[in-house]
Amino acid sequence: MVIEDVSVPGPARAGNVIVRPEAVGICGSDFHLFSGDVGALSGPRDFYPRIQGHEVSAIVEDPGDAGVNEGERVAIWPLLPCGSCYPCRAGRPNVCPRFRLVGVHLDGGLQQRLKVPASTVFGVGDLDPDSTAFVEPASIAVHALARGGLEPGEQAVVFGAGPIGLATTLAAAAAGARVTTIDPVPARRDLAKQLGAERVTWGSPADTQAEISHWTNGDGPPLVVETSGETAVLPQAIDLTSAAGRVVVVGMSSGTAPVRPGVFPEKEIDVIGSSCATAGDFQAAINLVQANRASLAALFSHHFPLARTAEAFEFAMNRSPDAIKIVVTVN
Ligand SMILES: [Zn+2]
Ligand SMILES: [Zn+2]
Numbered sequence: 001m002v003i004e005d006v007s008v009p010g011p012a013r014a015g016n017v018i019v020r021p022e023a024v025g026i027c028g029s030d031f032h033l034f035s036g037d038v039g040a041l042s043g044p045r046d047f048y049p050r051i052q053g054h055e056v057s058a059i060v061e062d063p064g065d066a067g068v069n070e071g072e073r074v075a076i077w078p079l080l081p082c083g084s085c086y087p088c089r090a091g092r093p094n095v096c097p098r099f100r101l102v103g104v105h106l107d108g109g110l111q112q113r114l115k116v117p118a119s120t121v122f123g124v125g126d127l128d129p130d131s132t133a134f135v136e137p138a139s140i141a142v143h144a145l146a147r148g149g150l151e152p153g154e155q156a157v158v159f160g161a162g163p164i165g166l167a168t169t170l171a172a173a174a175a176g177a178r179v180t181t182i183d184p185v186p187a188r189r190d191l192a193k194q195l196g197a198e199r200v201t202w203g204s205p206a207d208t209q210a211e212i213s214h215w216t217n218g219d220g221p222p223l224v225v226e227t228s229g230e231t232a233v234l235p236q237a238i239d240l241t242s243a244a245g246r247v248v249v250v251g252m253s254s255g256t257a258p259v260r261p262g263v264f265p266e267k268e269i270d271v272i273g274s275s276c277a278t279a280g281d282f283q284a285a286i287n288l289v290q291a292n293r294a295s296l297a298a299l300f301s302h303h304f305p306l307a308r309t310a311e312a313f314e315f316a317m318n319r320s321p322d323a324i325k326i327v328v329t330v331n
Pocket of ligand 1: 026027028029030054055136137
């Protein structure tokens with residue numbers, strides 16, 4: 001990773017906006033791309049060289065005809081779908097096999113000026129830059145719960161209390177669910193509590209099963225959301241969930257885990273994948289972050305200036321337990 005001069009993008013022509021990035025969140029998927037692990041991103045693509053950064057808070061410099069105002073703070077919904085494939089036609093552009101993501105397939109927010117399509121910019125009102133950069137990961141959580149059909153009052157288990165698991169905990173609790181969040185790191189469990197988890201726990205699969213079974217009067221939870229990316233969690237989640245329940249898989253991994261197919265007809269559970277977010281999820285995430293900005297502030301554990309981005313990545317990739325969300329400040 002190097003810092004170098006690039007050309008300033010020209011004036012915003014039809015359909016584009018020029019923004020000045022202010023804060024960019026660093027995320028697990030950034031490490032995969034940085035390390036050359038692009039297996040989860042289908043199709044032959046040109047990924048490198050690339051200016052990364054897909055969790056972006058920015059100020060509008062040249063609004064073009066985007067319907068936002070100069071000087072307005074925006075969050076970037078990084079998804080550019082093809083518009084014509086089956087998932088796009090079905091209203092699910094977030095799994096378009098030809099989508100391009102700002103910061104992944106296109107240059108992203110780790111630069112002082114960024115030109116993006118008008119469809120990607122969402123005004124955030126008076127939200128601060130760190131919180132605005134968190135809208136994108138929050139939208140992943142909103143989408144996962146929409147996929148899982150979360151109902152108010154339901155008991156839900158969230159595996160993992162990294163940024164996505166914490167955002168899922170917050171979004172589920174804010175929607176009126178009763179949440180247990182499972183993570184090995186005590187500081188992350190504390191954050192899950194602060195964000196609305198009724199319970200937090202960590203233990204062996206057998207102990208966890210017994211504890212959650214007790215919490216749900218023997219049924220198991222109707223909804224389990226896996227955000228950790230640990231391959232061993234999927235069979236555990238399938239065992240844990242109630243018959244007739246749903247398991248949503250958000251965590252990405254390239255590993256495999258053994259699953260006994262007979263469990264599906266026996267319990268008639270739905271196992272549901274969840275990827276990225278739609279524009280509607282993104283707007284819902286803005287509302288979620290606006291309503292919970294005070295409690296979310298505890299997640300922004302470390303800040304690095306743009307000139308020290310390589311150091312920020314190194315720090316984040318070493319998985320320091322006290323690192324939750326690392327933010328690069330730009331401009
Ligand atoms: Zn991300
Ligand atoms: Zn498409």
